[in-house]
Amino acid sequence: MPLRPVVDRAAKGIVRAAEHGADVINLSLGESGLMARLLKGGILNQAISAANSKGAVVVAAAGNDSTALQPYRLDTPASATWTRRPPCARRAAPRAHDALRRAPRSGRHRRSTGPVPGAPARPATRDGRAGLWDGGGMPVPVILDCDPGHDDAFNILLAAAHPAVELLAVTTVAGNQTVEKTTLNARRVCSVAGIRDVPIAAGSDRPLHGAQDREQRVAEDIHGGSGLDGPGFGEGKPDVPQDPRDARTLIRDTLLAHPAPVTLVPTGPLTNIATFLLAHPELTPRIERIVLMGGSTGRGNTTPAAEFNILCDPEAADIVFSSGLPVTMFGLNATHQARATPDVVARIAALGTPLSRLCVELLTYFAATYREVYGFDAPPLHDPLTVAHLIDPSLISLVRAAVSIELTGTYTRGATVVDLQGVTGRSPNADVGMEVDVPGFWELIVEAVRVLGERA
């Protein structure tokens, strides 16, 4: 039988089973290796992702190449079952933001927090072992590498607030503003939010090849002269200090000190991460995966073809995407769905804490620049899709695809060329975010601001 009908039939079967309330869907495609070929088209991945979002687990039968499906909620029990969940149980399934509501209100809690009942299963890891959440109930250890940046600021808050994430370190990079300003901004956000036990270290001040022929870009038109315009932080220094180590050293020390592999979450230009991978190839086994904001399956925002983070340092992005590490990418095609509409801003304002006021000031400024520069009715909060995905993988559907970075191109340097149709024949190297559960995303953000605001 031709390949495409096989894929279509399997994908339709998965979706139909999930719509009919299947808990476990047994996927059997016959010969070993066929799975990987089918995945090129992304159709099967979309179906599996859709099934996951309805609470179903897709099980690869023996003989299939299950490693190709690692980012999805895949299990390989000895005997698969096909069961129907009672409708009442489906309605009662708790969501990730319920876990946040149950989080302790004060003190450091993340390291000691156990499994959250009903929390979604973690995606399988690159080693094929079960997700951390299933087995030991440990939070996902994370290093944020960022360029705050209005949306970066919210990602820091989300990572610090949610018990499913253990925020080990924050590193900064030049991007939305100079690295001096993004570092100061990270310290300011952590000071206001009461995040005092996470080291913050400064990283690269320019792209990999910036010293030769390319200037360091900043996004002053979007984030202002400080990189975090809007709130009145005052002239005083933030009380959270800057770590004396540079970003690369802090990442190294953190990976070596943590007992389990750590997830890197870059939400700025990829200079720090590329520099680290080049300097410490021996430590890549200690990196669980890279979950980043950058690029797009469609068009860019800084040039017609390129998104800001990737365009700032395309060579660094190329190193990351071709590193062989598991990469999950949330680009503009996904992040533009997560817009801070007036009702969201009103919900945050209603929390009535100093932190919620800061967040409203940030979103108000961000809304004005996005309206002026791009004509958006409400600003997209790009970066927190990364941590939201770690907390609840079902919030954003993923498609596995080959992603290439345009390094030359007369008009397209910095573009992420995402092969959604499998037409290039290149092996998939990334999972690409597609459809966002927007209400679920904002539940997480609002709850994070509430929890930290009441704790600070």
Ligand SMILES: [Ca+2]
């Ligand atoms: Ca950013």
